[in-house]
Amino acid sequence: MRKEEDIRRKEVKMPHPEIDYKKCTNCGTCIEVCPVGVFVKKGNKVVVAKPNECIGCRACEAQCPNEAIEVKE
Numbered sequence: 001m002r003k004e005e006d007i008r009r010k011e012v013k014m015p016h017p018e019i020d021y022k023k024c025t026n027c028g029t030c031i032e033v034c035p036v037g038v039f040v041k042k043g044n045k046v047v048v049a050k051p052n053e054c055i056g057c058r059a060c061e062a063q064c065p066n067e068a069i070e071v072k073e
């Protein structure tokens with residue numbers, strides 16, 4: 001199982017952000033800085049709504065004031 005996942009990740013490189021909700025304060029900065037609208041606010045919570053749109057620029061990771069975002073390749 002794990003091997004299959006590794007192979008798939010190597011074949012298809014798809015960057016996408018992950019939010020650590022232990023650190024996130026739902027400030028909305030990532031919504032503002034993402035050039036392709038990956039993040040949206042759902043109620044009071046900021047969520048990764050369109051991970052497939054991510055171009056891997058890492059602006060969100062760099063600008064998040066709480067270091068709550070990690071962009072995975």
Ligand code: SF4
Pocket residue numbers: 019023024025026027028029030031046063064065066067068069
């Ligand atoms: S910038 Fe960081 S702290 Fe602010 S909403 Fe996005 S993930 Fe949460």
Ligand code: SF4
Pocket residue numbers: 016017033034035036037038039053054055056057058059060061071
């Ligand atoms: S890495 Fe860039 S494109 Fe991807 S979610 Fe963050 S700001 Fe948006």
